[in-house]
Amino acid sequence: xxxxxxxxxxxxxxxxxxxxxxxxxxxxxxxxxxxxxxxxxxxxxxxxxxxxxxxxxxxxxxxxxxxxxxxxxxxxxxxxxxxxxxxxxxxxxxxxxxxxxxxxxxxxxxxx
Amino acid sequence: xxxxxxxxxxxxxxxxxxxxxxxxxxxxxxxxxxxxxxxxxxxxxxxxxxxxxxxxxxxxxxxxxxxxxxxxxxxxxxxxxxxxxxxxxxxxxxxxxxxxxxxxxxxxxxxxx
Numbered sequence: 001x002x003x004x005x006x007x008x009x010x011x012x013x014x015x016x017x018x019x020x021x022x023x024x025x026x027x028x029x030x031x032x033x034x035x036x037x038x039x040x041x042x043x044x045x046x047x048x049x050x051x052x053x054x055x056x057x058x059x060x061x062x063x064x065x066x067x068x069x070x071x072x073x074x075x076x077x078x079x080x081x082x083x084x085x086x087x088x089x090x091x092x093x094x095x096x097x098x099x100x101x102x103x104x105x106x107x108x109x110x111x112x
Numbered sequence: 113x114x115x116x117x118x119x120x121x122x123x124x125x126x127x128x129x130x131x132x133x134x135x136x137x138x139x140x141x142x143x144x145x146x147x148x149x150x151x152x153x154x155x156x157x158x159x160x161x162x163x164x165x166x167x168x169x170x171x172x173x174x175x176x177x178x179x180x181x182x183x184x185x186x187x188x189x190x191x192x193x194x195x196x197x198x199x200x201x202x203x204x205x206x207x208x209x210x211x212x213x214x215x216x217x218x219x220x221x222x223x224x225x
Binding site: 036046101 | 211
């Protein structure tokens with residue numbers, strides 16, 4: 001019940017395309033859902049986060065869509081760029097600063 | 113504002129030894145959490161400290177321990193190292209460990225020979 005399932009494991013998108021990564025959770029007590037971006041040799045960097053009282057949040061080219069009834073949330077990267085090539089992790093927690101439960105990650109490659 | 117600083121960046125140890133990793137949080141942040149990242153298990157929560165007290169603990173054996181000092185800096189210790197402890201150890205800080213987001217350092221890469 002503590003798991004967060006993330007798909008796909010890897011994704012190849014052409015420059016300018018839309019990248020979509022999906023996550024699903026079981027624990028309805030989760031109330032904070034962040035996405036992190038990680039480059040090789042670096043720690044995860046917070047991209048964008050959402051709480052269950054909002055169905056969508058947009059920051060620049062990054063959008064989180066949240067479906068509370070389906071217990072799913074997704075990250076959309078619009079106009080994907082080669083610089084977006086990285087590993088993306090979804091996560092969930094009860095409270096933003098507490099133990100984050102991470103998905104297994106998606107490796108995104110944006111081809112130019 | 114400086115980010116989360118972890119030292120050292122790389123460590124090589126042998127089985128049976130012990131190791132101490134250090135984390136300096138973002139200035140003003142009082143909550144520090146530790147995570148283990150491996151290719152097989154991904155990112156897993158180890159423990160969280162707030163105001164020098166362990167507030168939350170993940171599912172790791174007692175060989176993994178930590179502490180937090182009055183200036184919010186934190187250390188993590190692993191005793192009797194095993195080959196499976198080879199991983200990237202990440203520290204994250206947040207203002208209060210409540211509803212403020214966590215920001216990660218670049219980690220310490222621990223290799224066990």
